[in-house]
Amino acid sequence: MSVKTNGNEQEFPEGYKDIRCIVCPTGCLVHVENLNGELIIEGHSCKRGEEYAKEEFIAPKRILTTTIRIENGFLPLIPVRSDKPIPKDKLEETLKEIAHKQIEAPIKMGDILIENVLGLDINIIASRDLIEKQ
Numbered sequence: 548m549s550v551k552t553n554g555n556e557q558e559f560p561e562g563y564k565d566i567r568c569i570v571c572p573t574g575c576l577v578h579v580e581n582l583n584g585e586l587i588i589e590g591h592s593c594k595r596g597e598e599y600a601k602e603e604f605i606a607p608k609r610i611l612t613t614t615i616r617i618e619n620g621f622l623p624l625i626p627v628r629s630d631k632p633i634p635k636d637k638l639e640e641t642l643k644e645i646a647h648k649q650i651e652a653p654i655k656m657g658d659i660l661i662e663n664v665l666g667l668d669i670n671i672i673a674s675r676d677l678i679e680k681q
């Protein structure tokens with residue numbers, strides 16, 4: 548399958564990327580290229596793959612997983628994750644913000660530990676329960 552996206556208002560990054568689609572287990576290799584301002588997308592087998600590869604080329608995002616220090620917890624750290632994908636160019640800044648935090652136990656899985664991190668409308672949530680130190 549091959550698609551040409553007319554640039555119109557949108558500017559695309561320079562160059563090209565070969566992107567392994569992870570939307571389904573088929574794992575198509577999708578070629579995305581900016582050819583003189585026109586986005587060429589080839590190798591995908593469906594619309595979902597086209598959208599995934601386009602986003603990966605223009606503005607890649609990732610779910611962030613890391614840990615936060617716990618003041619009075621049964622364990623010193625708790626695993627956490629972002630509740631939405633974070634733009635890749637904001638991952639480092641987000642990790643720095645998280646590194647400064649210290650949270651108090653008890654914590655329930657899914658609790659919001661940092662709300663609206665960096666104003667991105669994304670929360671950092673607990674990936675497990677954590678009781679207080681006895």
Ligand code: SF4
Nearest residue numbers: 568571574575592596
């Ligand atoms: S392009 Fe479509 S069929 Fe291929 S891996 Fe992605 S979602 Fe699956």
